[in-house]
Amino acid sequence: MSAHLLVKDERRDARIDGAATFRTARDNARTIKERREAAQINEHMGTVPSCSPVLTADFNLWAPTYTGPKFNVIHCDFPYGINAQASGVHPSYYDDSPETFLTLCKTLAVYLDNFCAADAHMIFWFGTSQYSQTWENLKLLDGFQFDEVPLIWHKPTGIAPDPGRRPRRVYETAFFGWRGNARITHVQDNLYAATSANIAHAHEKPQEMLEYFFSMFVDGGSRLLDPTCGSGSALRAAKAAGAGTVLGLEQDEGFAEGAIYSLKGGK
DSSP states (O other): OOHHHHHHHTTTSHHHHTOSSHHHHHHHHHHHHHHHHHHHHHHTTOOOSOSSSEEEOOHHHHGGGOOSOOEEEEEEOOOOSSOGGGSSSSOOSSOOOHHHHHHHHHHHHHTHHHHEEEEEEEEEEEOGGGHHHHHHHHTTSTTEEEOSSOEEEEEEEEEOSOTTTSOOEEEEEEEEEEETTOOOSSOOOSEEEOOOOOSSSTTOOOHHHHHHHHTTTOOTTOEEEETTOTTOHHHHHHHHTTOSEEEEEESOHHHHHHHHHHHTTOO
16 A cells, blocks of 8 residues: 555544654554554454453463463553562552562563564553663563663652652653554653652552553554553553553452442542
C-alpha cells in the first residue's frame, strides 16, 4: 500500500489528521495499522483465561504457566527492593526486600516471551538507589532497548530521609523501553508533575501521570499487563488512554478487589 493511501485510510484518527507533516502522518498511520493487525492476530490466539481485568495472583507463579494472548504494553512497578516495609514511613504492606525485587526481575526476563508480544513497549519503575542494578537487569530482556534517560514523575511533596544532611526527594523514575517494531505516535516530555495518589495504596502512581506517559503509545490495539498492579491506577490510566485490553496481577486480595472496583468507576 502506498504511503498516501495508508494515510487516507487512517485519516479519521486524530494522530493522523493533526500531524504536523506528511512524514509524521505516514509513520503514525503505519504504526496504527500494524497495532490493529497485531491485535487481530492475538484475538485468534485465544482469550485471557479470566473475565476479570485483575487476578489475585503472584507474578512469579503466573508467568511460567501463562499461554494466552501476548501483551504489547508491560507496566512494571515492582517493589523497589529498598526495605520500605521496615522504614516506618509509608509502609509497603508487602515484602520490599532486595531479594523480592531480584526475583521479580528474573521472572520477567526468563518468562518474558510467554506473555510479551514481539512488538511491545515497557515502562519499568525503579528506586534511584537501584539505578545501575535495574539497568543491568533490563539488558536481560530479549529484544528490548531502553532509553538511558528515564521518565520522571515529579511530586510536589516528597520525603526527607535525612533532613540534617540530604535534600528532600521529590521524584521517581522509570526506564522506557521498546522491542521489535514498536514506535510511539505522540512525543511527550520525559517529566510530568502530579500529586501523589496514596489513597488506596501507599505506593500508588497517580493515574494522571501514567495517562500522560501512556499517551505516547497506547491506543485501541494496546494490550497492557501490570504484573504487580496494586490499586490498579495503571490499568485505569491505560483504559483512559484507549487501551483495548488490560490485565493486572495482585497478590493482596484486598488490593485486587479494590482495583476491580475502581475500574468499574468506584472510588
